[in-house]
Amino acid sequence: MQLDESLQIYIIESRDLLQQMEEALLTLEQNPEDEEKINAIFRAAHTIKGSAGLFGLDFIISFTHVAESVLDKVRNGQIPVTEEVVALFLEVGDFISKLIDHVAEGTKPDADTMVVNDGLINRLNVYLGAPPATASALPVASQNDASGEVESLDGVETSCWHISLRFGPDTFRSGMDPFSFLRYMNTMGKIVHVATITQALPSLEGMDAESCYLGFEISYESQASKVEIESIFDFVRDDCDIHILPPHSQVQHYIDLIDRLSNEEMKLGEILVKCGTLTPTELEAALAKQADVAADDKQPIGETLVNAQLVQPAVVNAALEKQRQVKETKNSESNFIRIDANKLDELINLVGELIIAGAGATLIADRIGDSAMNEATSNIATLVEQVRDSALALRMVQIGATFSRFNRVVRDVSKELGKDIRLEISGEETELDKTVVEKISDPLTHLVRNSMDHGIESAEARVAKGKPAYGTLKLNAFHDSGSIVIEVSDDGAGLNRDKILAKAIDKGLVSAEQSLSDKDIYNLIFEAGFSTADAVSNLSGRGVGMDVVKRNIQALRGTIDIQSTPGLGCTMSIRLPLTLAIIDGFLVGVADSSYVVPLDMVVECIELSAEDYASSVSDKRNFINLRGEVLPYLKLRDEFECKGEPPTRQNIVVMQYANQKIGLVVDKLIGEFQTVIKPLGKVFEHVKGIGGFTILGSGSVALVLDVPRMMQLANMESIKEQALVEE
Numbered sequence: 001m002q003l004d005e006s007l008q009i010y011i012i013e014s015r016d017l018l019q020q021m022e023e024a025l026l027t028l029e030q031n032p033e034d035e036e037k038i039n040a041i042f043r044a045a046h047t048i049k050g051s052a053g054l055f056g057l058d059f060i061i062s063f064t065h066v067a068e069s070v071l072d073k074v075r076n077g078q079i080p081v082t083e084e085v086v087a088l089f090l091e092v093g094d095f096i097s098k099l100i101d102h103v104a105e106g107t108k109p110d111a112d113t114m115v116v117n118d119g120l121i122n123r124l125n126v127y128l129g130a131p132p133a134t135a136s137a138l139p140v141a142s143q144n145d146a147s148g149e150v151e152s153l154d155g156v157e158t159s160c161w162h163i164s165l166r167f168g169p170d171t172f173r174s175g176m177d178p179f180s181f182l183r184y185m186n187t188m189g190k191i192v193h194v195a196t197i198t199q200a201l202p203s204l205e206g207m208d209a210e211s212c213y214l215g216f217e218i219s220y221e222s223q224a225s226k227v228e229i230e231s232i233f234d235f236v237r238d239d240c241d242i243h244i245l246p247p248h249s250q251v252q253h254y255i256d257l258i259d260r261l262s263n264e265e266m267k268l269g270e271i272l273v274k275c276g277t278l279t280p281t282e283l284e285a286a287l288a289k290q291a292d293v294a295a296d297d298k299q300p301i302g303e304t305l306v307n308a309q310l311v312q313p314a315v316v317n318a319a320l321e322k323q324r325q326v327k328e329t330k331n332s333e334s335n336f337i338r339i340d341a342n343k344l345d346e347l348i349n350l351v352g353e354l355i356i357a358g359a360g361a362t363l364i365a366d367r368i369g370d371s372a373m374n375e376a377t378s379n380i381a382t383l384v385e386q387v388r389d390s391a392l393a394l395r396m397v398q399i400g401a402t403f404s405r406f407n408r409v410v411r412d413v414s415k416e417l418g419k420d421i422r423l424e425i426s427g428e429e430t431e432l433d434k435t436v437v438e439k440i441s442d443p444l445t446h447l448v449r450n451s452m453d454h455g456i457e458s459a460e461a462r463v464a465k466g467k468p469a470y471g472t473l474k475l476n477a478f479h480d481s482g483s484i485v486i487e488v489s490d491d492g493a494g495l496n497r498d499k500i501l502a503k504a505i506d507k508g509l510v511s512a513e514q515s516l517s518d519k520d521i522y523n524l525i526f527e528a529g530f531s532t533a534d535a536v537s538n539l540s541g542r543g544v545g546m547d548v549v550k551r552n553i554q555a556l557r558g559t560i561d562i563q564s565t566p567g568l569g570c571t572m573s574i575r576l577p578l579t580l581a582i583i584d585g586f587l588v589g590v591a592d593s594s595y596v597v598p599l600d601m602v603v604e605c606i607e608l609s610a611e612d613y614a615s616s617v618s619d620k621r622n623f624i625n626l627r628g629e630v631l632p633y634l635k636l637r638d639e640f641e642c643k644g645e646p647p648t649r650q651n652i653v654v655m656q657y658a659n660q661k662i663g664l665v666v667d668k669l670i671g672e673f674q675t676v677i678k679p680l681g682k683v684f685e686h687v688k689g690i691g692g693f694t695i696l697g698s699g700s701v702a703l704v705l706d707v708p709r710m711m712q713l714a715n716m717e718s719i720k721e722q723a724l725v726e727e
Contacts, residue, residue, distance in 0.1 A: 006321065007055055007103070009338070010051050010052075010103075010207040011100055011103055011104050012338065013047075013051070014048050014096075014100045015100060016654075017044040017047055017048055018044065018048075018093050018096060018100070019401075019404075019405075020040065020044055021040070021041050021044040021045070021089075021093050022090065022093050022407075022408055023404055023407065024038075024040045024041045024044075025037075025041060025086050025089055025090055025093070026086075026407045026408060026411060028041070028081055028086060028087045029083065029411075032080070032081035032082070033081075035075075036478065036617050038071075038074055038075050038081070039075060040350070041067065041071060041089065042071040042072065042074075042075050043325070045064050045067050045068045045071055045096075046321070047067055047257070047259075047325065048060065048064055048096060049061055049064035049065055049068055049259070051259070052064070055103075057099075057103060058104075058108050059099060059108070059117070060099050060100075060103070061352040062119055063095070063096065063099065063121065064119070064409070066097060066121050066124045066125065066128070067089070067092050067096075067124055069124075069128055070124050070127045070128060071089075072236060073127065073128070075366050075529065076689045079113060079127050081711070083125075083388070088120075088123060088124070090408070091120060092120060092124070095116060095117070095120055098113065099113075099115075102379065104263065110451055112353055122144060127572045137557050139409070148539050154689075159221070159247050160192050160219045160220055160221045160247055161189075161218075161219075161220040161221070161222060161229060161244060161245065161246060161247055161250075162217070162218070162219060162220070162244075162245040162247075163216075163217075163220055163229070163242070163243070163244050163245075163401070164215075164216075164217055164218075164241075164242070164243040164244075164245070165181075165215060165216045165217075165233070165240065165241075165242055166197070166200070166214075166215040166219060166240060166241040166242075167212045167214050167215065167236065167239070167240055167242050168212065168236065168238075168239030168241075169208075169211040169212055169213070170212070170239055170242075171210070171212035171214075171236055171239060172210050172211065172212050173210055173211075174236070174239065176235060176236050178212065178216075179215050181232060181233060181236070182194065182216070182218075184232055185218070185220060185222075185229075185232055187224025188222050188224045188228065188229070188232070189220055189221050189223070189224060190220070190221045190222070191218055191219070191220055191221075192218055192219040192220065192221050192432060193218070193219040194217070194218045194219070195216065195217040195218075196214065196215070196216060197214070197215030197216060198213070198214075198215075199215070200213040200214075200215060202550040225276050226276055226277065226278075226279055227242055227246055227247065227279045227280075230242070230244060230279045230281065230282075234529060237281065243309055243310070243337030245290035245309070247313075248707050251277075251312050251314060251315060252323070254276060254277040254312075254315045254318070255314065255315060255318040257274075257275040257276065258271060258275045258318045258319055258322050259318070259322070261274060261275070261322060263325075263326050263329050263330070264326070265323075265326055265327070265330065266323070266326075267321065268301055268316070268319055268323065269283045269286075269287070269301055269303055269305075270481065271317055271319040271322060271323070272305070272311055272315065272316070275315070275319075277311050278305065278310060278311055282305075282310050283292075284473075286301060286304050286305050286308060286310065287301065289304065289308075290304050296492065299460070301360060301369065301716035302316040302320065309538060310446045314371070322462070322595045326575060331464070334336070339394075339575070341434065344391075344394055344395055344434075348391055348392070348395065348581050348582070349393050349580065351384075351388050352385055352582055352676035353502065353676075354387070355384055355388060355582065355674045355676050356382050356676055356697070358380060358384045358674075358696070358697075359673070359674070359696060359697030360697040360699070361377050361380070361697070362378075362381060362697055363697035363698055364701045365377040377391055381388055381674075384674075385674060388674065390400055392433075392581065392582060394398045394580075395433050395434045395435070396431040396432065396433060396434070396578075397431060397432070397433075397434050398428060398429050398430065398431050398436060399427070399428060399430050399431070399436055399477050399486070400428025400429060400485075401437075402440070402441055402444070403425045403428055403477070404425070404428070405441075406423060406425075406444070406445075406448055406475060407423055409445060409448060409449070410422075410423040410448065410452065410473060412454050413448075413449055413453075414452065415451050415491065417452060417453060418458075419459065419471060420459060420469060420470040420471070421452055421456055421471045421472070421473055422470055422471070422473070422488055423471065423472075423473050423474075423475065424472060424473070424474045424475070425474075425475050425476075425515070426474070426475070426476045426477075427475075427476045427477035427478050428477070429684075430477040430478055430479060430484060432576065432578055433482045433577075433578060433581070435581075436484075436556055436576055436577070436578075438555055439451055439552065439555075440486065440552075440553075440556065440574070440576065442552065443549040443553055443574070444475075444488065444554045444574075446545045446546070446548070446549050447488040447549060447572050448473065448475075448488060449487060450545070450546070451489075451490040451492065451570065451572075452471075452473060452490075454492075454571055455490040455494070455569065456471035456473070456490050456491070456492035456493075457471070457492055457493050460656055461493075462648065467491065467566065471490065471491060471492060472490065472491045473488070473489070473490050474487070474489045474490070475487070475488060476489070479578075480575075480658075482580065483558075483575045483576060483657075483658075484576050484577075484578055485572050485573055485574065485575050485576075485578060486573070486574040486576070487572065487574075488571070488572045488574075489569060489570065489571035489572070490569050490570055491568065491569040492569050492570065493565060493566070493567060493569075494564040494565050494566045494568060494569055494570050495522055495525070495562065495564040495566075495570055496566075497518060497521050497522070497564075497566070500521050500522065500524055500525060501516070501521050501524075503524075503530065503531075504521070504524045504530070507529075507530065509527055510524070510532070518564075519562070521561040522564060523562065525546050525562075526546050526547055526550040526560075527547060528547040529547075530546070530547070534544070553574055553576070553651075556576055556577070557576070557577050557691050557706060557708075557709045558574055558575055558576035558577065558708075559574075559575050559658065560572060560573065560574050560575075561573045561575070561658065567598055573658075575657075575658055575708075577598070581676070581677060582674065582676050583598050583599070583675050583677060584598070584599040584600065584672060584673065584674065584675070585597065585598060585599055585672070585673045585674070585694070586598070586599045586602050586653070586669075586671070586672060587670035587671060587672070587696075587702065588636075588651075588653060588664070588666040588667075588669055588670060589641035589666065589667050589668040589669075590636045590637050590640065590642050590666050590667050591637065591644050591667065591669055592642075593640070593645060593702075593703070593706075594696060594700065594703075595636060595666070595668065595700050595702060595703050595705055596673060596675050596694055596703070596704045596705065597653065597655060597664065597705050597707060598703075598707065599659055600670060601655045601656055601707050602653060602654070603654040603655065603656045603661065604654045605651055605652070605653050605654070605669055606626070606651065606652050606653060606654065607645075607649060607650070607651055607652070608624075608650040608652050608665055609624075612624045613650065616635070622634065622635070622714075624652070624663065626654070626661075626663075629661075631652075631654065631661055631662070631663050632662055632663065632714045632715070633652055633662065633663030633664065633665055633714070634662065634663070634664055634665065634710060634713060635665040636665060636666055637665070637667070639689065639710075639713070646667060647667050647668070650665055650667060651665070651667075651668070652664065652665055652666075653666060653668050653669070655707050655710075655711075656707070657707050657708055657711060661708070662710060662711045664705070664710065673696075675694045675704060676694050676695070677691070677692040677693075677694060677704055678694060679692050680692055680693060688706075688709055688713065689705060689709045689710050690703050690704070690705065690706055691704045691705065691706035691709075691712060692704040
């Protein structure tokens with residue numbers, strides 16, 4: 001289903017508002033007195049409901065209306081902020097999100113959804129003092145009645161207009177008959193009740209027979225607008241005192257109309273006139289009255305209108321809220337625009353093609369040897385690089401939004417486990433590619449839940465160990481050497497090395513004679529089906545998940561590392577590339593093939609000495625002494641089984657990743673190269689050490705090396721060598 005663009009915007013904005021609502025609720029749970037958060041939650045629900053009205057989404061309007069009514073009481077201090085209230089509104093937010101999903105899918109809520117709808121409304125109605133009601137069967141207005149909630153908005157608490165009419169003393173002299181107006185009113189509606197006011201009537205001696213002393217209080221039933229009703233008295237308006245108060249149902253109608261007004265900047269009076277609660281004549285009179293007041297005593301126009309009983313306070317508040325929202329939206333719109341992510345992907349793809357085409361042009365210019373053309377292609381290449389950086393920057397998003405979602409996860413899981421666990425977040429401003437952010441959420445969720453379930457001990461166990469009763473879970477992100485590092489750490493018991501090893505031996509993953517480092521043992525938890533949990537819980541214990549976590553991270557060309565200290569806690573470090581699309585690469589050659597490594601991982605390039613090369617052949621030694629540091633290396637010629645003899649002079653490209661170094665022996669160094677990474681096909685996606693391929697300016701293909709995986713291969717080679725030496 002093709003959704004209207006404005007409806008898509010509503011869906012996106014509603015989800016943003018629900019996220020803000022959830023964050024505000026979690027903050028409110030810690031600080032119930034935070035009025036700003038209470039107002040933010042109310043505004044979120046109010047905006048979602050008001051905007052839903054534009055699209056006729058009655059199922060959202062009816063539900064959020066009840067929620068909004070309870071929030072209004074919370075806002076007014078009639079309902080205290082308790083843990084139960086916060087929990088209820090977290091469920092309310094989840095349910096509204098579900099309703100928004102229905103809108104996105106173009107479906108109506110099904111029977112199961114409406115059962116949840118009715119259950120939540122009944123729970124909300126408890127706070128409104130109303131008996132349980134079947135909300136799904138009731139329109140919005142009926143719910144007001146069902147809840148017994150009379151709009152406390154100073155409107156007339158009947159379904160009729162109330163008109164307070166005082167004719168001027170010259171009405172008769174002007175040839176007007178007061179009762180003719182009453183008769184005319186019956187043509188536009190029905191006068192339900194009229195009370196004649198005679199307080200202005202003087203004593204018989206002081207009465208002027210040509211003067212009018214009449215006044216009426218009229219209950220008037222009509223579908224006419226306030227302007228239409230006011231127009232009845234146009235001929236006597238200058239000489240009369242007229243107040244027209246809407247019925248209470250009309251007050252909510254005005255508020256709804258204000259919600260639906262366009263996001264156009266308007267003055268308060270303009271909003272009130274547009275919604276119909278104020279007539280232009282009343283506004284003009286109020287402005288004139290305001291102008292006559294001395295500057296020091298001048299009241300805001302809203303206060304003036306309320307004091308004159310021309311507009312209800314609730315309507316003025318709604319108009320002021322609308323002004324504030326419009327202002328915020330304008331400020332936001334002035335800084336940001338929403339763009340379809342597919343358009344950004346298309347832009348990145350085009351930039352990638354531009355880079356490949358530019359490389360081809362540069363190559364041709366080199367062959368021709370024309371200096372002018374070389375200079376022109378060089379300038380173009382510089383500009384293309386700037387365009388590339390700008391395009392990639394458009395896809396970069398802060399990880400803070402992803403981190404903040406874990407406030408809810410930690411809260412809910414803590415309650416489920418019966419543990420007091422606090423979440424600390426840092427590095428929220430760290431940016432990485434949007435695609436990476438989207439795909440890292442699930443692995444992070446699994447790591448967080450695992451730390452809470454297995455890592456952090458119960459309050460009793462923590463106190464017994466001299467720790468605080470509450471556990472602490474930390475999420476941190478930072479940039480490091482062209483990568484982003486995301487850490488999930490806890491102050492729990494840490495990994496049980498012996499237990500993991502025993503379990504691995506029991507499952508046949510390793511032998512009892514095998515010599516493994518702590519890191520190797522910790523990495524066993526990423527084996528499929530591996531678990532040390534004594535019991536299976538709703539959260540973990542089945543050994544399903546950690547292997548998926550590792551696979552998902554590797555699919556992003558990332559790695560995961562574990563650091564654990566017994567009794568003090570554990571840290572899982574995920575290292576990911578900043579972007580998956582285009583990188584600054586370093587091009588090297590081996591035999592007739594070309595390979596690319598990420599430029600930001602290249603530390604230096606050195607020549608492989610004849611002595612070291614001889615040792616590598618005779619002793620099969622694959623490491624060198626690099627200024628007192630042992631540097632293991634891999635010969636790409638051997639790894640990829642390239643044919644032919646190596647050149648006399650070979651080079652080592654020293655790479656660094658996650659504080660580890662490795663050397664790659666290559667035939668020749670070609671230089672920097674803007675690399676558009678393209679994924680390998682399914683047949684080759686499991687080839688070790690290859691992260692993708694790119695197209696060179698000549699049209700030939702160069703493989704993009706997976707440096708972390710190459711490091712693992714180098715380490716394995718070192719272990720083999722060590723084993724041979726020991727033998």
